Amino acid sequence: MNLWGLPGWLFWSAGAFALVSAFLLHFLRVRSRPVTVPTLLFWREAVKEQSPRVLFRRLSRWGSLLLVLLVLFFLLFSAGEPGPSGKNAEYRVYLLDPAALDLPAAKKEAASILGESLPRGRGRTRCALLLASLPPRPLSSFQDPSRTALAALEGARRAGAPGLRDWEAGLRAARALLEGRKRASLYVLAVDSTGLPASRILPGGITLHLVPLPAPLWDDGVQAATPVRSPLGGWDVLVRARRRGRGGPVRSLTVRAASGAEKTVLLDDRDGLAEAVLRGLSPGDRVTARLSGKDSYGANDALTLEIPRNPEIRVYAPGAGPVLQAALAAVEGARITGDPSSAQVAVLQKPGAAKKVSSLPALLWGPAAAEKPSGGPGPWRTVSLHPLVEGLAFSGVRSSALSPGTGPLIPLVRNQSGITVGISPGSPPRILAAADPEDKPNGLWESPDFPRFLARALRALSGIPFAGDGLAAGGWGAVRKGLDGGGLEFRAQGFPPTGIPLAEGRGEFPFLPGGKSSLGGLALPALTGGGPPLSGSLSRAGERPGKPSRGGPSPAFWLGLLGLFFLTLEWWAFNRGRAA
């Protein structure tokens, strides 16, 4: 395929025709026309001074032909992409945010990125384009030489509504496409990157490149907090919608559970938040929230989440005293087993206490954990967070995030009770918990926070979420091109059903010069991976008006123009010779 979207055979035939034409034209022009004359007497005199330049003339003729052919070759190879390449081929999957199809600016940017990226890897790169919807939709594949990713993007909207964004599904499909490829890379073209893994190296050594697309600066959106246990039984879910600006089509937030519960909140015609809480939901219940009407960025106007079921966690806890055993028994769904081979999680006082549990994810507790046992994790780092963060922070730890090779995801907690907790990224993962050195040796489980901590730790280790992860649909802040320098300030804020802010973070993301964009929010590691939803605001304090980025013609265009010029020159010279 090629930049012009022509089928390969047609493109190369046209290229060959152009080359042959240039060649023939040149020789038709250069070939001297034989003319019979009565005598050479006068011609000898006339070309006497020309003779020394014959060599130069011949060289210049060949030079001009070479130049024309060179330009045409350049043109061909800059615009064309050879078909299947050899074993050194790079396989590249572009995972596209479905929201980009609804946003002209984002779509244009995606088209530009695809258009710019493809020619660079021509001859060695095979590309596929996936839409990160549920289910993921392939727009072009490696085996589809008749369509470029760019052309596929152009035709994507015609294939139907893009659907809601689902990064997980998209990433799974991309990994399936890239699995087993030697040189594989994944480019995620994201309007909103919430929900993407923090790590840029995916299992299988696939490199993830995040390419931010322009998102609306201010946009209506809906968010949901993590479902929490209700004191009245069941689970509560808080859904918030934020309205930006006046007017616009969005009027109400409707939250509906599959079990039948439903709430509708009218949004005032002004900036602000609207909240709706569904209470007493059962595990497995599916909650859908939707903003009425449609704005320019519809991807964050709806969300779906499921109240997680709590499956049984089999815990192997050799040497656990009665207090610890009681605490384990109090954890919902936890069952103590004496057989380590069937256990999912181990609770140990010493890291190497039993060789037979060395392959199990384990919670290490007591003084041994504080002393960084040999063979254990690296140095600890502590951060201070509000006590309530603890639970939510752990709830966001997915099993995949703790699997080997996923990178340093180490949230550490030192709560007000003096418990120091860290998660080691080793294999198997370890949660290390130690009492403050000044505490009594058994101070850990005497802490009032201990039962909750224990439950969160077990869930995290077993890979089973404590509660459903909040589906953060849409960041409200975004990045704009055209700010040359300056910075984007992000405020991240999580919110529990109680309305008390759980976490706050600030980040600054300097823009790259030259109008390239960057996306904030992802750089807040403690809040990624399904953590609390984010909101953001764009600080324009540091904004410096810069030159707007101008999309000039591509080098291929100029080369084409040059080739055309030479062809015209050849044609003109040829015709001039013929007319004479």
Add this chain to the structure above:
Amino acid sequence: MGRLFDGPFLRRLESLRYASRRVPRGGRPAEQTSKSLGGGVEFADYRAYVPGEDMRRVDWMVYLRLGKLFSRLFTEELDLPVHVALDLSDSVFLPPERGRAALQAAAAFSWVALSGQDRVRVHPFGADPLPGFGPVSGKGAGMRLLDWLEGLGPSGGTGIEKTLRRIRGLAGRRGLLVVVSDFFSPSGIGGVLEELARQRHRLLLVQLVHPHDSEPPFQGEIRVIDCETREERDVTVTPAVLERYRSAWKTFQEELRSFALRRGAYLLPLQVTVDVISQVEALFLGGRLPL
């Protein structure tokens, strides 16, 4: 008679004559005034009678008056030997109009001579001298000459010097040498002029000129091929090259003209694309070409 020479063509030549002041002695009686006094019709002088002379020339009226015998002398009218060197090289027939004009010119100058009872001998040549025609005299030979000319065509290279040398070597009286040629000798005009200078005849040079000779209609990349030698030369025709070509042509013309002036020869640059007879007529002022 073919298309080359038709009735009107010949009729227009009827009134033209070569007018020689004194033709050498020894010719046949004709219309040209000779140096010798003898049996002509135009009275020239008296001379004392010498015994043995023809008694019919004695002027008896003078005898009656003076009592002495005097013979009347008359200017003898003889023929003019006219040699026509006709170039039949390939270059003369390129383009064909030039060849046609060459044959017409040769015919014209020969016909004028025959009309004046002069003796005509045509020397055609290509790379070497070719079998010629004549010498003939009288109008009766004129038609045969024209028929013979009709049958001529291109005959290879240009051997003008050889032919002129051969004409120079011919015995006979001094007369008129008409050279009908383009003068494109491969060795250049110098050799031709040297040979012409050695001729004892009066010279009439008929240069066959085509407009393309002075203004070649070419541009761009061409390969010029000499039609006689087949020699080739690659040329990029540019305005500068054309300018040099014109300059070379002008020099060639100038050499020929200055030679004619020095030698007292007639030079007729015959434009081959224009009517031949009218150009020939223009040369014969008052129908006479003084020699």
